Amino acid sequence: MFTGLADWQMVGKYHKAGGAMDRGLGLHGSYVTTVGDYSAAAAQVILPHVIGSLEVYEQQTSLPLVIEHSQTIVLWGCDPIKNLQIEFLVPDHDAFGYWAQIKEAVAQGKIRVISVDPVRSKTQNYLNCEQLPLRPQTDVALMLGVAHTLYVEKRYDVNFINDYxxxxxxxxxxxxxxxxxxxxxxxxxxxxxxxxxENIRDFARILVSGRTQFMGGWCVQRMHHGEQYPWMLVVLASMVGQIGLPGGGVGFGWHYNGGGTVTSAGPVLSGLGSIANPPAAKYKPDFRGASEHIPTSRIVDCLLAPGKKIAFNGETLTYPDIKMAIYSAANPFHAQQDRNRMIEAWEKLETVVVLDHQWTASCRFADIVLPVTTRFERNDIEQFGTHSNKGLMALHQVVKPQFEARHDFDIFAGLCKRFDREAAYRENRDEMQWINAIYDEGVKTGAALGVTLPDFDSFWQGEGYIEYPAGQPWVRHSEFREQPDLNPLGTPSGLIEIFSKTIAGFGYADCPGHPVWMEPFERSHSKAKTKYPLHLQSCHPDKRLHSQLCSSDAFRKTYAVAGREPLYMCEQDARARGLKAGDIARVFNDRGQVLAGVVISADYVPGVIRIHEGAWYSPQKGGKAGTLCTYGDPNVLSADVATSQLAQGPSAHTVLVEVERYQPQAPDVTGFGGPDTVKEEGENAA
Structure with missing residues (x-):
């Protein structure tokens, strides 16, 4: 049994789908889990080897210090104005106030911001800042050219390299x-x-002309050999020598979870934790010699080749023979690459169960769909401001659960009842008792921090809102810089590892012991002749959180083009193909084909186009591999190829396509609406 989880379903400490599923299936005893995720798989494996921690999901240097001390900010594939709209917890959006100050500083000439990106990002347009419009997938080559310039011109920080x-x-x-x-x-x-x-040399000189803050995004590491980009960016920041200084160094979370907002002095609530003194699991795990975990994006490969051995971060994994899959708070038919290969793999599963409150493509490919409640049907508690941890908020139920929908927690409680573990699962608490207990743990943690919280009843029945005392600005890696011997990084050496003996020891040809430039399996703007000339970006949407809200007809009408997901391209590429704004185009390669609505934009350069990820898969012929996607899911076109043997992450952004005007009358979009209502046997027509 395989469990798939993204946990972007909704906020709430108690009603967290992942906690409910792990709790219930842990009492069952035998299931295959995943390692990593689709968002930052390559970076979160390579960076602990290089700089000692995940980095991608961690707090960044406080933005007030960046505004005060930085002379140059480098946005490397990073678009905070677009992506800071969402957070994993309740957003406070405080980061936008700081970015407004950065915008003002740019206008006044106090801060120089350079966006390294093939296209003009939303952040670049907002800041009216500079751009280095490099070709797609060539970031590491550019970094190496910059590093070479710093070295031969003797501009790099020798002392930092020697000491840290x-x-x-x-x-x-x-x-x-x-x-x-x-x-x-x-x-x-x-x-x-x-x-x-000369532009590259000038860029290198700018980086060491004053205090420089590197802000690395995640899109570049979602490419073939994606591990090389974050590694080389850390090397570049090390040569500049400002890691651990206010307004300097490198970070990979500025576009996420309010990165850089000042963290409060308040407690963090733990949420639905593991069971205290759990009974023995009902079934003893038996993976029959196979591995109990696989990298998230390797699920299709696993289904198609059970027993296959793959390398992963120094391990050798053996794919298990998966017969059943359960997905909760996840939509794999949006996130996984190469949709047509995925359809073939899904036929290998004997049973697929999906828990959701939207009729997604994943539900349509499931055998059993269990309807779960929405945020409005639940009571819960959550902190607001993910990195800022600004305070607590009561999330009151608006309506009782509708129809036959149940909470995730109750669904897995019902499962546990079938194998005599319900009492252990529930711990004799109902919904409000759980929320009260989670809050009371926060009261204890707060007291240890010197923060007094009211009793639960006063909080819940009163304003339902607590704002914590303000925290102090903080500099990422400052403790390491000040005392590297007492505050070592989590690497084997305790230092930044430009060369990693550990990685070199793995012997991976596609990820050697130091960062290198390697050609991806396909790339636009190269000397090699390619069948498909256009590089397709499929980064996060501006209007959605992944695939959420795409099902809303009313909201979709505010951005869809001719009823399809927008296809962004430059006028030159459109004109060469006889396309104009508002046309329906067919985007295709050997892996699949989709329809999309043309948007002509000056933000894009020739040879680079974009369809945002999260567009709902809408096959013209349901369940048939190779059929036309009528709405515009870009993962129909992406390749199911791992970044390397180290991280085995998704290479979702290594995609070449061609575009043409769709000549026949466009078919209806099939992916929205439903499910169909059927009468149970013996049910009256009324």
Whole structure:
């Protein structure tokens, strides 16, 4: 049995779908779990080897310090103005106030912001800042050209490299070309990334002209060899030498969870935790020699090749022979790559169960769909401001559960009842008792921090809102910089690892012991002849959280084009294909085909187009691999190829396509509405 989870379903400490599922199936005893996720799989595996922690989901240097100290901000594939609209918990949106100050500082010439991105991002347009429009998937080549310039011009921070890093001497022969007869100089990088050599050299000089803050996004690591980008960005920041200083260094979470907002002095609530003194699981785990976990994006490969052995972060995993899958708070028919290969793999499953309150494509491909309640049908409690942890909020039920919908917690309680574990699962608490208990734990934690919270009844029946005392600004990695011996990083050396003996020891040809430039399996704007000339971006949408809200007819009408997901492209590419704004186009490659509505935008350069991820899969012929997607799911076109043997993450952004005008009358969109209502046997027509 395989369990799939994203947990983006809704906020709430008690009604967290993942907690309910793990709790219930843990008492069952035998199920295959996942490692990593679709968002940042490559980065979250490589960065602990390099800088000692996940980085991607962690707090960033406080934005007030960035505003005060930074002379240059580098947005590397990072679009905070778009992506800060959502958080994992209740958003407080405080980060936007700081970005408004950065905008003002840019206008006054106090801060220089440079966006490294093939297209003009929402953040670039908001800030009216500079851009280095490199070719798609060439980021590491550009970084190497910058690093080479810093080295040969003697502009890099030798003391920081000597005191806070290891492995520069192993990396240097590659950078200078003594190992492969190819110096990674600015001219070499220019031929790959499309910028001029002088622009690359100027960029390098800017980085060391004052305090520079690198802000790394996640889209670049969702490409083939995606591990190389975050590793090389850390190397570049190390050569600049400002890691651990206010307004300097590198971070990978500025676009997420209110990154950079000041964290309060209040407690963090734990939520639905593990069972105290749990009884033995009903069934003893038996994976028949296979692994009990797989990388998240390898599920299709696992279904198609049970027993196959793969490398993963130093392990050798054996794919289990999965017969059943349960998905809760997840929509795999949006997140997984290569939709047609996925359809073939789903036929291998004997039973698929989906818990949801929307009739997604994943529900349509399921055998059993269990309707769960929405946020409005639940009582709960949650903190607001994910990184800021600004305070607590009571989430009161608006209506009782409708029709036959049940809470995730109650669904898994019912499952536990079938194998005599319900009492252990519930711990003799109902909904409000659980919420009260979670709150009371917060009261104890707050007291230890010197923060007094009211009793639960006063909180719940009163305003239902508590704002914590303000915290203090903080600098990421400052403790390490100040005392590296007493505050070592979580790497084997305790230092930043430019060369990793651990990774080198794995012996992976596609991820050696230091960052390198490697060609992806397909790339636009290269010397190689390609069947499909356009690079397709499928980054996070501006109007949705992944696939959520795409089902709303009213909201979809505010951005859809001719009833389809928008296809963004430049006028030159559109004109060459006889397309104009508002046309329905067919976007295709050897992996699949989708329809989308044309939007012509000056933000895009020739050869680069975009369809946002999260567009609902809408097959013209349901359940049939290869059929036309009538709405515009970009993962019909993406490849199910791992980033490397190290992280086995998704390469969702390594995609080449072609676009043409759709000549026949466009078919109706099939992915919305439903399910069909059928009468039970013996039911009256009335």
């Amino acid at each position: 890093t290891v492995g520069f001497e192993q990396f240097l022969p590659y950078l200078l070309g003594t190992t492969d007869k190819q110096p990674k100089d600015a001219q070499w990088a220019a031929e790959i990334c499309g910028l001029s050599a």
